[in-house]
Amino acid sequence: MATMSEPDDQRRDVTLALSAWYLTGATAVGKTAVSLELARRLNAEIISLDSMSIYRGMDLGTAKPSPIDLAAVPHHLIDVCDPWETFSVSRYRELALQTVLDIQSRNKQALFVGGSALYLKALLRGIFRGPPADWEFRRSIEAEADIVGDEQLHRRLQAIDPVAAHQLHVRDRRRIIRALEVYHITGRPISHWQMEFDHAHRADECHVFALRRPRAELHQRIANRVHGMFELGFVDEVRRLRAAGRPLSRTASQAVGYREVLEYLDNGGDLATIQERVLIRTRRFARHQETWFRGLSECRFIDIASPHDDPVELAQVILNQAPVIH
Numbered sequence: 001m002a003t004m005s006e007p008d009d010q011r012r013d014v015t016l017a018l019s020a021w022y023l024t025g026a027t028a029v030g031k032t033a034v035s036l037e038l039a040r041r042l043n044a045e046i047i048s049l050d051s052m053s054i055y056r057g058m059d060l061g062t063a064k065p066s067p068i069d070l071a072a073v074p075h076h077l078i079d080v081c082d083p084w085e086t087f088s089v090s091r092y093r094e095l096a097l098q099t100v101l102d103i104q105s106r107n108k109q110a111l112f113v114g115g116s117a118l119y120l121k122a123l124l125r126g127i128f129r130g131p132p133a134d135w136e137f138r139r140s141i142e143a144e145a146d147i148v149g150d151e152q153l154h155r156r157l158q159a160i161d162p163v164a165a166h167q168l169h170v171r172d173r174r175r176i177i178r179a180l181e182v183y184h185i186t187g188r189p190i191s192h193w194q195m196e197f198d199h200a201h202r203a204d205e206c207h208v209f210a211l212r213r214p215r216a217e218l219h220q221r222i223a224n225r226v227h228g229m230f231e232l233g234f235v236d237e238v239r240r241l242r243a244a245g246r247p248l249s250r251t252a253s254q255a256v257g258y259r260e261v262l263e264y265l266d267n268g269g270d271l272a273t274i275q276e277r278v279l280i281r282t283r284r285f286a287r288h289q290e291t292w293f294r295g296l297s298e299c300r301f302i303d304i305a306s307p308h309d310d311p312v313e314l315a316q317v318i319l320n321q322a323p324v325i326h
Helices: 008-018 031-042 067-072 089-105 116-123 135-148 150-161 162-167 173-187 190-196 213-229 234-243 260-267 271-294 309-319
Strands: 019-026 044-048 109-113 207-212 301-305
Touching: 008 089, 008 116, 019 031, 019 116, 019 271, 031 044, 031 067, 031 109, 031 309, 044 190, 067 301, 089 116, 116 271, 135 150, 135 213, 135 309, 150 162, 150 173, 162 173, 162 190, 207 309, 213 234, 213 271, 234 260, 260 271, 301 309
Parallel strands: 019 109, 019 207, 044 109, 207 301
Antiparallel strands: none
16 A cells, blocks of 8 residues: 655645735635735735636636736736646646745745635645556546446445545546545545645734625625626627637636536526526635635634725734734
8 A cells, every 4th residue: 555744845835835925715805905905015926816817718707807906916827727728736836836936036925815715725734646646547437437427436435535525526527536546546535645734724823814704795795796797798708718619627617607608608598597696606605715714724814894894904904913923
């Protein structure tokens, strides 16, 4: 059976990640405006912490910073790859840490901004890279899944690793196969390996701030955002992506809003109904994000509510609450 231990470079990477600043929170909570003011006060450059903003052409649905915002503060890791390309958490982490080093070499702070909790956790705690791929095993499981279906594959994982199965959607074939592969190679569930590599930190050991709003207010902001997306031409954006002639990657095609509009373009229907479905799914996604952030000990929550949501004031609140780290 394979054995693994955390390498020294993993610890160095986490130390580097902990030297940066982070502004996170659920979708539509108001991160962008606060981040620009915070970056100004910190003499920082912004690194996107958004798993969908990495894709070129996916602009309205991911609420990318405007050209004015991009001109005000240097931004990184936006439009990194095409939406039909595969992009992993480990690849993001690698690029993000390289960017932190680059920014710090110019005597500036690195400020991560976004709501991708999995990316945030990977930076703060490291990731389990796992054994190299066993392509023969993968091909056999892929062939099996084509015959018995994704549900049966998920049940197989549940039998050997119920923790991982609970965390993975039944349709997430790629990650289910990887979990089965790790067990096949190492004899231990992937969830056990991940827990060994999951070293939490206290909030006073890092600068991680999560914006939070009352549920009703956040829901209204989400409704305004979704309505604005469609008003600005979200359907046309998705239509252009589809017209590129290459299918979106599995990850990109599952982005909130894009999946629903792709189905609308393929099957037709009532656009108002599609917009409502996007709104409902976005609210569910926001709740999921909030659950993730509550589970990260590194997060220091900044509770805000209108009319006390001026970005200048909120940036000062964050700086006032920032721990002194030696």
